Amino acid sequence: MCEGVEKRSFLTVTATKTSGKKDRFSNCSGDVKRIEVPSFSSRDALRSTIPDIQKDGYVAQAVNQYTFPNGLTLLAERMEHVRSAALNFLIPAGCVYDPPEHRGVASVLADMITRGAGNRDSRELSLALDNLGLDRDESVGSMHTRFWGATLARNLPAALEIYADIVRRPHLPDEEIDPVKALALQDLQSLEDEPRQKILIELRQRHYPPPLGQDRRGTPQGIESLTPSVVRSHYERLFQPMGTILSVAGNIEWQPLLEQVGRLFGDWQGGSEPSLKLGQAPAKSEHLPKDTTQTQIGIAYGSVPINHADYYAALGAVNVLSGGMSARLFTEVREKRGLCYSVWASYQTFKDRASVVCYAGTTNERAQETLDVTLKELTRLSDGIEEEEVERVRAGLKSSLIMQEESTSSRAGTLASDWYYLGRVRSFDEIQSAINSLTPEKLVSHLKRCPPRDFTVVTLGPKDLRINL
Amino acid sequence: MCEGVEKRSFLTVTATKTSGKKDRFSNCSGDVKRIEVPSFSSRDALRSTIPDIQKDGYVAQAVNQYTFPNGLTLLAERMEHVRSAALNFLIPAGCVYDPPEHRGVASVLADMITRGAGNRDSRELSLALDNLGLDRDESVGSMHTRFWGATLARNLPAALEIYADIVRRPHLPDEEIDPVKALALQDLQSLEDEPRQKILIELRQRHYPPPLGQDRRGTPQGIESLTPSVVRSHYERLFQPMGTILSVAGNIEWQPLLEQVGRLFGDWQGGSEPSLKLGQAPAKSEHLPKDTTQTQIGIAYGSVPINHADYYAALGAVNVLSGGMSARLFTEVREKRGLCYSVWASYQTFKDRASVVCYAGTTNERAQETLDVTLKELTRLSDGIEEEEVERVRAGLKSSLIMQEESTSSRAGTLASDWYYLGRVRSFDEIQSAINSLTPEKLVSHLKRCPPRDFTVVTLGPKDLRINL
Numbered sequence: 042m043c044e045g046v047e048k049r050s051f052l053t054v055t056a057t058k059t060s061g062k063k064d065r066f067s068n069c070s071g072d073v074k075r076i077e078v079p080s081f082s083s084r085d086a087l088r089s090t091i092p093d094i095q096k097d098g099y100v101a102q103a104v105n106q107y108t109f110p111n112g113l114t115l116l117a118e119r120m121e122h123v124r125s126a127a128l129n130f131l132i133p134a135g136c137v138y139d140p141p142e143h144r145g146v147a148s149v150l151a152d153m154i155t156r157g158a159g160n161r162d163s164r165e166l167s168l169a170l171d172n173l174g175l176d177r178d179e180s181v182g183s184m185h186t187r188f189w190g191a192t193l194a195r196n197l198p199a200a201l202e203i204y205a206d207i208v209r210r211p212h213l214p215d216e217e218i219d220p221v222k223a224l225a226l227q228d229l230q231s232l233e234d235e236p237r238q239k240i241l242i243e244l245r246q247r248h249y250p251p252p253l254g255q256d257r258r259g260t261p262q263g264i265e266s267l268t269p270s271v272v273r274s275h276y277e278r279l280f281q282p283m284g285t286i287l288s289v290a291g292n293i294e295w296q297p298l299l300e301q302v303g304r305l306f307g308d309w310q311g312g313s314e315p316s317l318k319l320g321q322a323p324a325k326s327e328h329l330p331k332d333t334t335q336t337q338i339g340i341a342y343g344s345v346p347i348n349h350a351d352y353y354a355a356l357g358a359v360n361v362l363s364g365g366m367s368a369r370l371f372t373e374v375r376e377k378r379g380l381c382y383s384v385w386a387s388y389q390t391f392k393d394r395a396s397v398v399c400y401a402g403t404t405n406e407r408a409q410e411t412l413d414v415t416l417k418e419l420t421r422l423s424d425g426i427e428e429e430e431v432e433r434v435r436a437g438l439k440s441s442l443i444m445q446e447e448s449t450s451s452r453a454g455t456l457a458s459d460w461y462y463l464g465r466v467r468s469f470d471e472i473q474s475a476i477n478s479l480t481p482e483k484l485v486s487h488l489k490r491c492p493p494r495d496f497t498v499v500t501l502g503p504k505d506l507r508i509n510l
Numbered sequence: 511m512c513e514g515v516e517k518r519s520f521l522t523v524t525a526t527k528t529s530g531k532k533d534r535f536s537n538c539s540g541d542v543k544r545i546e547v548p549s550f551s552s553r554d555a556l557r558s559t560i561p562d563i564q565k566d567g568y569v570a571q572a573v574n575q576y577t578f579p580n581g582l583t584l585l586a587e588r589m590e591h592v593r594s595a596a597l598n599f600l601i602p603a604g605c606v607y608d609p610p611e612h613r614g615v616a617s618v619l620a621d622m623i624t625r626g627a628g629n630r631d632s633r634e635l636s637l638a639l640d641n642l643g644l645d646r647d648e649s650v651g652s653m654h655t656r657f658w659g660a661t662l663a664r665n666l667p668a669a670l671e672i673y674a675d676i677v678r679r680p681h682l683p684d685e686e687i688d689p690v691k692a693l694a695l696q697d698l699q700s701l702e703d704e705p706r707q708k709i710l711i712e713l714r715q716r717h718y719p720p721p722l723g724q725d726r727r728g729t730p731q732g733i734e735s736l737t738p739s740v741v742r743s744h745y746e747r748l749f750q751p752m753g754t755i756l757s758v759a760g761n762i763e764w765q766p767l768l769e770q771v772g773r774l775f776g777d778w779q780g781g782s783e784p785s786l787k788l789g790q791a792p793a794k795s796e797h798l799p800k801d802t803t804q805t806q807i808g809i810a811y812g813s814v815p816i817n818h819a820d821y822y823a824a825l826g827a828v829n830v831l832s833g834g835m836s837a838r839l840f841t842e843v844r845e846k847r848g849l850c851y852s853v854w855a856s857y858q859t860f861k862d863r864a865s866v867v868c869y870a871g872t873t874n875e876r877a878q879e880t881l882d883v884t885l886k887e888l889t890r891l892s893d894g895i896e897e898e899e900v901e902r903v904r905a906g907l908k909s910s911l912i913m914q915e916e917s918t919s920s921r922a923g924t925l926a927s928d929w930y931y932l933g934r935v936r937s938f939d940e941i942q943s944a945i946n947s948l949t950p951e952k953l954v955s956h957l958k959r960c961p962p963r964d965f966t967v968v969t970l971g972p973k974d975l976r977i978n979l
Contacts (some may be wrong), residue, residue: 167845170834174910176910176913432641436643
């Protein structure tokens with residue numbers, strides 16, 4: 042089954058541990074969260090080794106990687122002090138590949154695909170997954186459809202058997218199309234009552250050239266147009282091993298995992314990854330009139346992608362704006378002026394481009410002042426950054442890094458995204474030393490090369506705002 | 511400082527591990543989350559020991575507990591395979607204690623309290639916390655004001671020094687009241703644009719006798735009425751050691767922690783815990799007319815509190831409704847009929863009472879059908895439950911339990927809430943065997959004693975709905 046496995050398998054070692062996740066015992070409940078994974082099409086799956094790390098007396102954890110001849114890459118990190126394991130499938134079937142006349146098809150497929158697979162019907166399939174104690178989610182991002190699950194490590198092999206059915210042998214039954222389309226339309230429609238979410242979607246659509254800024258929810262016309270055969274041919278075109286990444290982290294053994302995945306997916310065949318033709322970036326800033334109590338503000342500007350030499354400097358600069366309660370946006374916009382309850386900036390990357398996205402939600406009366414102050418903070422960033430700000434950023438990023446290393450779900454996610462973006466998995470030491478080496482000079486010199494400018498500004502509320510730069 | 515510490519300290523042991531948390535590297539960002547901790551006034555801090563547990567070859571973790579003579583309880587769990595630590599302060603200063611004329615004061619205080627403390631001004635204080643790489647949150651629940659923080663275990667002692675300043679020596683400076691009040695008003699106002707959040711708040715207010723159902727956001731009049739001296743006297747009345755719980759989980763040592771907490775809080779003096787007089791439960795079901803695209807539905811009914819013999823059966827019954835994708839509400843309301851994108855039920859407890867809260871968001875056209883189907887699922891629960899449903903529930907609860915045991919933040923939270931509700935910390939084995947012993951008979955027999963009925967139904971949308979029972 043797995044010929045040549047030993048030869049092509051690379052062991053990488055990094056010093057890490059454990060996990061935490063959704064709380065079934067907690068008093069707070071929410072609905073299913075859909076996590077967007079922006080990304081860009083991957084063609085060549087590189088392989089890499091990472092030097093051994095043994096830190097602070099902690100037990101080193103093994104990261105293994107193997108790319109099957111059909112193009113599927115398996116990544117695994119052994120975390121031996123936990124009892125859980127998380128898995129993460131990235132299949133290059135994101136919403137950017139939705140045909141223009143069928144926008145929303147990836148999301149409809151992601152819902153249909155668990156409604157019966159292999160020898161189980163819809164009911165039997167969800168019951169089988171639930172019986173494994175699996176906390177799971179299927180979601181559609183820009184570049185990938187993602188299957189995520191976490192459970193006891195001992196239940197992982199059984200979960201993988203079921204995911205092989207879902208990914209390779211879904212029924213996509215005719216009779217499920219109507220309820221699934223109804224849900225997709227509702228999901229789209231509900232945005233009208235959720236201006237906070239809506240502003241970020243509208244911002245994305247205006248900031249990136251199509252189809253990069255497309256939202257997974259699609260369009261009413263796109264969803265209405267879907268038939269079972271359209272969904273099936275979308276599945277057949279995009280669900281294939283080339284470019285698919287399966288990552289696993291937790292208390293697992295590499296050799297049995299590799300053999301099982303080889304047996305389940307080794308003979309999976311399919312075409313090449315889909316290609317993408319980008320259009321013109323649309324008209325930029327816009328006000329969306331709406332009779333709301335608050336005004337929503339979204340701002341985006343270009344940054345460098347994760348594979349760029351300036352990446353950590355770019356990340357550092359965003360954290361000067363928004364990495365803690367003493368960060369500039371929080372201090373200037375929220376704390377000092379009381380302008381808005383919620384304000385933040387975050388870094389988002391594709392393979393070949395990246396952006397900083399800022400959000401502020403405020404009263405209609407103070408919306409203009411909020412926009413003015415926020416834009417001023419963005420533009421003055423390249424004027425200079427203090428050592429104490431960078432010290433804070435380093436502390437925050439390092440603490441975050443260590444806490445992520447303790448979670449099986451975080452680790453499974455990072456293994457897959459590192460592989461997708463970089464063709465390798467970064468070691469803890471590599472990231473830590475990049476963070477340690479951040480200085481005000483490095484951040485400012487990056488910001489001189491790549492200053493915050495050419496803002497896409499989208500606002501939503503009763504009154505139009507001016508962009509004062 | 512800590513006289514009698516050895517004598518009064520109890521060691522309890524349970525088999526657990528590690529943590530995971532917010533992702534500064536992720537592509538997704540959100541605003542600060544406020545976690546509600548519903549709870550009920552605590553007067554007598556009991557002490558307890560839990561038998562030793564050593565499971566599956568995992569290293570046992572120590573849970574220690576000590577109640578200082580002033581009433582402050584310290585709880586700690588050592589998780590030696592992690593590098594992080596989380597802390598959790600529960601101070602009996604929840605929004606139920608807001609005076610009727612100053613509703614919103616607890617939230618305003620929770621924002622003011624970090625704006626300078628000890629020898630640091632507002633800016634120095636947030637910088638000091640950020641420099642420790644602390645991911646943190648201050649929030650107001652029904653019964654408690656909560657301070658939560660997570661960082662590297664080696665930074666925990668320094669964080670505790672700062673929290674001692676915040677909790678005991680806040681400046682509450684006059685000049686901060688205006689921006690803080692402006693933010694509190696915005697937070698309240700923004701609910702008008704967030705029907706999903708609003709419905710749950712409105713439901714709570716109608717379901718519980720006042721002030722239990724009060725929301726932390728208060729009222730516009732209450733916030734407007736606040737002066738620095740009102741906020742200061744609220745602080746002085748409610749911030750005191752009696753009934754305060756400090757829990758810590760992670761890679762920490764008990765003895766130095768106990769000594770430090772003794773030094774920082776041992777001489778803290780204050781009055782008794784505030785008492786609470788409950789009013790009449792308000793008129794029950796209500797439709798709130800609003801011109802929205804979707805209709806929001808909230809339903810609540812009584813259950814047994816966490817300290818009740820039927821607690822696990824009650825939790826199991828809620829999980830039959832909503833504990834996974836094959837659960838009844840998800841299957842009947844979402845999957846089969848495509849009625850609504852999001853539907854769930856969750857268990858919420860106070861010390862002396864508890865409820866099940868259900869939510870559904872749907873189209874205006876299908877809202878009546880959604881309410882009818884949901885209520886039918888609730889009422890037919892006591893008619894019978896299948897063994898396969900309970901099997902699924904057990905698997906889900908156990909998997910969740912193990913994943914929580916791996917997270918420092920989850921553990922710190924559970925230590926404090928167990929102590930508050932039960933006066934002791936439950937062991938892993940105790941919870942696991944309670945889950946294992948769940949059977950359809952036990953669930954149904956609980957449901958016969960405590961059937962889903964006397965529903966509080968609150969709906970929000972353009973059209974009034976009928977409650978068909």
